[in-house]
Amino acid sequence: MKRTNYAGLIDENYLGQEVTLQGWVQKRRDLGALIFVDLRDREGLVQLTFSEEFGPEALKVADQLRTEFVVEVTGTVAARGAGAVNEHLKSGKIEVQIHTAEILASAKTTPFYIEDDINVSDELRLKYRYLDLRRPEMQKNLRIRSKVTAATHEFLDENGFIDIETPYLAKSTPEGARDYLVPSRVNPGAFYALPQSPQLFKQLLMGAGFDRYYQVARAFRDEDLRGDRQPEFTQLDLETSFMTQAEIIELVNEWVAAIMKKTVDFDLETAKIPTLEWAESMERFGTDKPDMRFGMELIDLSELMADSEFGVFDNAIKNGGQVKAIVVPGAAEHYSRKDIDKLAQYIERFGAKGLAWLKITDEGITGPIAKFLTNQADELLTKTEAKAGDLVLFAADQSSVVAATLDALRRMTAKEEGLIDESRWNFAWIVNWPLFEYQPDEDRWISAHHPFTMPNEEDLPLMETTEGAHKAHAQSYDLVLNGYELGSGSIRIHRMDIQQKMLSALGFTPESAKDAFGFLLEGMEYGFPPMGGIALGLDRLAMLLAGTDNIREVIAFPKNSKGSEPMTDAPLPVAKTQLDELGLVAPIYAETAAPNMTEE
Numbered sequence: 001m002k003r004t005n006y007a008g009l010i011d012e013n014y015l016g017q018e019v020t021l022q023g024w025v026q027k028r029r030d031l032g033a034l035i036f037v038d039l040r041d042r043e044g045l046v047q048l049t050f051s052e053e054f055g056p057e058a059l060k061v062a063d064q065l066r067t068e069f070v071v072e073v074t075g076t077v078a079a080r081g082a083g084a085v086n087e088h089l090k091s092g093k094i095e096v097q098i099h100t101a102e103i104l105a106s107a108k109t110t111p112f113y114i115e116d117d118i119n120v121s122d123e124l125r126l127k128y129r130y131l132d133l134r135r136p137e138m139q140k141n142l143r144i145r146s147k148v149t150a151a152t153h154e155f156l157d158e159n160g161f162i163d164i165e166t167p168y169l170a171k172s173t174p175e176g177a178r179d180y181l182v183p184s185r186v187n188p189g190a191f192y193a194l195p196q197s198p199q200l201f202k203q204l205l206m207g208a209g210f211d212r213y214y215q216v217a218r219a220f221r222d223e224d225l226r227g228d229r230q231p232e233f234t235q236l237d238l239e240t241s242f243m244t245q246a247e248i249i250e251l252v253n254e255w256v257a258a259i260m261k262k263t264v265d266f267d268l269e270t271a272k273i274p275t276l277e278w279a280e281s282m283e284r285f286g287t288d289k290p291d292m293r294f295g296m297e298l299i300d301l302s303e304l305m306a307d308s309e310f311g312v313f314d315n316a317i318k319n320g321g322q323v324k325a326i327v328v329p330g331a332a333e334h335y336s337r338k339d340i341d342k343l344a345q346y347i348e349r350f351g352a353k354g355l356a357w358l359k360i361t362d363e364g365i366t367g368p369i370a371k372f373l374t375n376q377a378d379e380l381l382t383k384t385e386a387k388a389g390d391l392v393l394f395a396a397d398q399s400s401v402v403a404a405t406l407d408a409l410r411r412m413t414a415k416e417e418g419l420i421d422e423s424r425w426n427f428a429w430i431v432n433w434p435l436f437e438y439q440p441d442e443d444r445w446i447s448a449h450h451p452f453t454m455p456n457e458e459d460l461p462l463m464e465t466t467e468g469a470h471k472a473h474a475q476s477y478d479l480v481l482n483g484y485e486l487g488s489g490s491i492r493i494h495r496m497d498i499q500q501k502m503l504s505a506l507g508f509t510p511e512s513a514k515d516a517f518g519f520l521l522e523g524m525e526y527g528f529p530p531m532g533g534i535a536l537g538l539d540r541l542a543m544l545l546a547g548t549d550n551i552r553e554v555i556a557f558p559k560n561s562k563g564s565e566p567m568t569d570a571p572l573p574v575a576k577t578q579l580d581e582l583g584l585v586a587p588i589y590a591e592t593a594a595p596n597m598t599e600e
Helices: 056-064 122-127 136-158 199-207 245-264 278-285 311-318 337-350 377-384 399-416 457-464 496-505 510-524 538-546 576-582
Strands: 018-030 034-041 044-051 070-079 094-105 181-183 191-193 212-220 232-241 275-277 322-328 356-361 364-366 391-397 427-431 436-439 444-447 476-481 484-492 531-537
Touching (some): 018 094, 034 056, 056 070, 136 212, 136 232, 136 245, 136 538, 199 531, 232 245, 232 538, 245 476, 245 531, 311 391, 364 377, 457 496, 484 538, 496 510, 531 538
Parallel strands (some): 044 094
Antiparallel strands (some): 212 232, 232 531, 427 476, 436 444, 476 484, 484 531
């Protein structure tokens, strides 16, 4: 029989109507002559009532039901008794009195309950992901993701953008992260690379005259994983020709506003989205992706602490570093010496060699370093505006270490102290980025965004020399939401002479540049238009809109922290016969190949 309704949508508007429902048994309560079953589908729950009065044969079926059995039922919608109403459910004022019932599938006992807030390991959830996805929270999360993509298609289609797919099997190009490589059977010894982004192809599409391109694009990067990173991810990718940076930002604001409205019914006031220079963001927040839902901005105390009696501060400044601090309001009594030692241990990962701190009392400053700062105490309180009960945390080192340390402390302590308004959506644009950044671990310069980012017009003279180029700034722009990089974009280089200078500053010779990017460079010789674009991280945006802090919660079948997929056990060794076909040798291989289940 055809399903007439979703179970979770049945309410008092259906009173007296006959409905046919299909779904899973969430819970069964047997009172003998009366059996209650909570039926679950993607829209929620409804209570089914079985009795001799409503359907004797259906009651016999209900006696066999167990949790997660799949059933089909037909019955009449009736009002619940006054004492049985459940205000937490859309269907909480009604029940369905069942006439007929059929078991469509039985089920084993599940390894965890199909309900929210389960206390089980992530590994178990991923192992039985098809069960985990039955939970209402996961159903909600993936529907949020779907709404984001639907809103994207609708908005960009209406604004003249063309949805164009780009290849998954492409040439390996040096774009930053490690590639995932795919061996070619018909070209022994040759490899494709899975795309880290569609960057080069979308620039070629601009050269082909498709002046408004977009794609919900899959991308792949062989990087170490974390809560907001997976080896395969999805970008909401956009590229356009003949638009300025300001025009692109305005367009993206409207696009994001449409997503917010259709996904979480939030009216985003785009005129109020702030724009910060990259240098200002680093100075105030210590990061290029600031969480601006709370204060606690970094305070530069370098001038005040020069020649102080505290050697750590004095030496940092004399060695070309700086001293900065944050004030954690009202936190003095909440952080014991032991708690602060834990903070000090945490920031070691950012290069910090210790954590200096003060607590503010009605009498002034107190703490291990207070005795060294008696001459600066009054001015310190003035500059920091710290009040009694506040905790002041310091960082003294080179600017990069100070920034990373205080950014981490700012986020951590604000979260622990409940200072973040979790109901806010705080967007910001970060602009005027450095064109290059130095990687001390690798002793080389890399592009801050990618090698195809256009320098600022006023910085073009700097591109004449490698040393000068490293001082240039870019026509680039990042969109930040609640402390996460939501999207990264730039105006692209469309002139061959500038592109050659950019690659030269990155250490490419003409020969190596041609080898890596020859197809793009040749395309530029046939007339490329001015172009720019942006890619928003779909997984990250869905994560934030779903109110979680891990993108695995908005991906149907994600990898774990080791890059493995526990449900299918991927990756696994393959059979030697498969390796032989590809001309590959591996130290470990499977004894036999899995059956070929591919259909033509």
